Amino acid sequence: xxxxxxxxxxxxxxxMEATILKWHKAVGDTIQLDETLxxxxxxxxDSEIPSSTAGTVTEILFEVNAVVPIGTVIARIQTxxxxxPTPTIEKIQEPTIVxxxxxxxxxxxxxxxxxxxxxxxxxxNSNDIRFFSPLVLNIAQNEGISLNELQQIPGTGSQGRVSKxxxxxxxAQKKAGHVQPTIVAQPAMSTVSTSATANTSNSxxxxxxxxxxxxxxxxxxxxxxNTSNGAGKFAxxxxxxxxxxxxxIEMDRMRKLIAKHMVESVQTSxxxxxxxxxxxxxxxxxREKVKQLFEKREGTxxxxxxxxxxxxxxxxxxxxxxxxxxQGDNIILKKDINIGMATALPSGNLIVPVIKGANQLSIVxxxxxVNNLANAARNNQLKxxxxxxxxxxxxxxxxxxxxxxxxxxPQPQVAILALGAIKKRPVVIETPSGDAILVRxxxxxSMSYDHRIVDGAMGSSFLSAVAKEFEQWDxxxxxxxxx
Numbered sequence: 001x002x003x004x005x006x007x008x009x010x011x012x013x014x015x016m017e018a019t020i021l022k023w024h025k026a027v028g029d030t031i032q033l034d035e036t037l038x039x040x041x042x043x044x045x046d047s048e049i050p051s052s053t054a055g056t057v058t059e060i061l062f063e064v065n066a067v068v069p070i071g072t073v074i075a076r077i078q079t080x081x082x083x084x085p086t087p088t089i090e091k092i093q094e095p096t097i098v099x100x101x102x103x104x105x106x107x108x109x110x111x112x113x114x115x116x117x118x119x120x121x122x123x124x125n126s127n128d129i130r131f132f133s134p135l136v137l138n139i140a141q142n143e144g145i146s147l148n149e150l151q152q153i154p155g156t157g158s159q160g161r162v163s164k165x166x167x168x169x170x171x172a173q174k175k176a177g178h179v180q181p182t183i184v185a186q187p188a189m190s191t192v193s194t195s196a197t198a199n200t201s202n203s204x205x206x207x208x209x210x211x212x213x214x215x216x217x218x219x220x221x222x223x224x225x226n227t228s229n230g231a232g233k234f235a236x237x238x239x240x241x242x243x244x245x246x247x248x249i250e251m252d253r254m255r256k257l258i259a260k261h262m263v264e265s266v267q268t269s270x271x272x273x274x275x276x277x278x279x280x281x282x283x284x285x286x287r288e289k290v291k292q293l294f295e296k297r298e299g300t301x302x303x304x305x306x307x308x309x310x311x312x313x314x315x316x317x318x319x320x321x322x323x324x325x326x327q328g329d330n331i332i333l334k335k336d337i338n339i340g341m342a343t344a345l346p347s348g349n350l351i352v353p354v355i356k357g358a359n360q361l362s363i364v365x366x367x368x369x370v371n372n373l374a375n376a377a378r379n380n381q382l383k384x385x386x387x388x389x390x391x392x393x394x395x396x397x398x399x400x401x402x403x404x405x406x407x408x409x410p411q412p413q414v415a416i417l418a419l420g421a422i423k424k425r426p427v428v429i430e431t432p433s434g435d436a437i438l439v440r441x442x443x444x445x446s447m448s449y450d451h452r453i454v455d456g457a458m459g460s461s462f463l464s465a466v467a468k469e470f471e472q473w474d475x476x477x478x479x480x481x482x483x
Contacts, residue, residue, distance in 0.1 A: 004053045006037065006075040008068050017069050017164075018042045019253065025057050037075065040068075041253060047384045055079040067165055132162060135260060139167050254349045265411050269450040273406045274460045276445050278467035280422055283307055284441040286475050294479065298364050305341065305396060306366035308419060311469035313337050313359040316392060319462045323391045325412040326453050340390035340410065341370065343377040344399075351377050352410060354390040363479050398422060404444040414453050417466070420444040443470075 008018060021039040025031050034050040037057075041047075059076040062068055132140075132150065140150050150162065153170050157163040173179050242248070251259065287302060294302040316323045316337050325332045337359040340352040353373035355361070361369060376382045393413060397405040398421035405418040420443050427440040445467055449459045 002079050003058060004055070004077050004079055005073040006049075006052060006077060008040070008070055008072050008074050009049070010070050015042050015070065017067050020062055020064055020066050020068060020074070021046065022064060023060060027057050027060055029057050031055065031057060031077065042257075042384070046380065051077060053077055053079050067168070069165075135164055135264075136162050136167050138263075139164070139171075143171050145171075252347070252349070254347070258350060261411070262408050265408050268411060269409050269414070270452060271406075271409065271448050272451045272454075272456060272459065273446055273448045274456065274463050275404060276460075276463045276467045278443055278445055278470045279427065279440050280304075280443055280470050280473075281441045282473040282475050283470060284422065286473060286477060289475075290479065294367075298367065300364075300368050300371050302363075302367055303370065304422070306363055306370045307473070308396075308470070309339055309341070309355065309358055309366050309370065309394065310361075310363055311473075312392075312394060312417065312466055313339060315462060315465045315469055317359055318465065319458065321454060321458060322415050322449070322462050324414055324453065325391075326414060326450065327412070331453060334391040336389070336391060338389045338391045340387075340393040340413075341373070342393060342395035342407075343374055345380075346378060351382065351387065352390060352393060353377055353382055353386045354388065356389065393417070394419065398443065404446045406446060407448050409448055409450055414450040415459070415462075416448050417463075418446045418448075420446070 018040040019042075021041050023038045024036050025038075031037060031051045031054065033052075033054045036048045037051045038049050039046060040049055055077040057075060058078045060074075061076075062074055068074060136150075139145075140147075145167075150167075153162050153166055154160070155162040155166050157166070170179065283304065287304065287307065291302045316339075320333050321331070323334050323337055325334065336357060338354050338356050339358040340354045342350055342352050345351055353376070355366065355369045355373065358366065358369075373382070373386060376386065390410070391413060393407075393410050393416040395405070395407050395416060396419045397407075398419050401421055403420040403423065405420070407416045407418045409416050422441050422443045424439055425442045426437050427442060429436050429438050429440070445463055447459060447463050
């Protein structure tokens with residue numbers, strides 16, 4: 001008999017962890033090869049994880065709602081033989097015991113003793129300062145955890161850093177009464193004094209407003225991003241004064257992850273947005289002329305989105321630095337053109353399925369890809385691979401009536417293009433016989449790009465080239481020639 005470790009698989013280049021939603025099998029249950037063992041969720045999509053082998057489940061190492069890093073062993077399966085009924089019953093009772101083992105170890109290692117003054121001295125006089133990510137700092141602020149208290153949490157991350165899992169475990173133990181309160185009273189993260197900030201500004205990104213006077217006068221004001229230290233400030237629930245007829249609703253899991261990634265993107269990339277206007281009358285006329293025959297012949301609807309995607313993919317071939325990623329000081333040019341399309345879900349959240357090899361698809365292929373992915377997203381049927389590998393993203397804000405937008409870049413990409421609503425407007429047109437005012441179908445295009453790699457000249461040139469492609473659409477085009 002042999003035991004196989006089931007590892008949480010890699011789900012995309014930017015996905016580092018997943019949340020366990022449901023176990024379909026219990027300890028002692030038999031499972032077949034490729035049979036679903038559990039459901040997981042990431043910030044991009046919910047997915048089923050199949051078993052990599054057939055056998056009997058002998059261990060389940062994480063409970064539902066646990067956040068698990070990619071590459072972690074989550075279960076063990078015995079591949080041969082069988083488990084006797086008695087051991088099976090015992091194993092079924094064990095998952096909660098197994099999953100709770102790591103927590104006591106963490107508790108024992110936390111030295112919650114009066115060493116706060118030593119930590120303060122170390123912050124002021126030593127260069128060996130612990131680094132805390134913006135996410136950890138935000139969680140600490142929202143939970144009212146002081147800086148000194150945060151310093152005492154042992155980290156399991158790289159170089160001993162406190163990870164999201166570490167601080168969440170600590171908070172859970174604290175709420176359960178298993179953590180001794182610190183003896184020296186310290187202010188919460190959002191009210192650390194400016195003198196302490198000055199001593200640690202080069203090493204610890206405090207989540208607070210750098211002007212303590214403003215914070216004292218307007219304790220409930222949202223002061224936005226603290227540009228002096230790069231950390232985002234979220235309002236502390238204890239600071240919010242709720243008055244009148246109100247309702248408090250906690251964010252769902254996906255909305256929390258979207259919020260986290262949007263803040264991180266703004267902190268990572270210096271955003272610049274350029275705008276251009278395009279006359280898409282040719283596109284409107286052509287689509288109106290062929291859409292009924294197109295749907296009858298190809299079995300899918302013809303929308304503007306695949307038409308836009310075709311033009312954008314063509315221009316991306318001419319601007320490789322728009323289709324890249326930045327890793328440290330290295331520019332990673334992507335040879336594949338995989339365009340993500342932001343799609344609104346019925347819940348109000350957003351997901352970005354990806355059209356792979358968009359520059360290789362005909363208008364028919366693009367139409368089918370767009371419609372299939374959009375339908376799968378709305379019906380919660382997207383697979384992990386459907387949201388992976390994007391190199392550039394398009395968001396159609398015009399679908400909801402907006403004429404333009406300033407979208408946030410989805411990391412690790414360097415640009416995102418927003419398509420505004422198509423509106424009829426009187427426009428001055430140059431003709432051989434002179435200027436004329438005609439009614440045309442106009443739209444605004446806006447693109448946000450990472451100024452670390454894309455300068456204004458390149459970003460504006462790309463955007464203008466896209467608008468030109470839109471305007472040059474052939475009204476007499478026969479789509480079946482490109483199938």
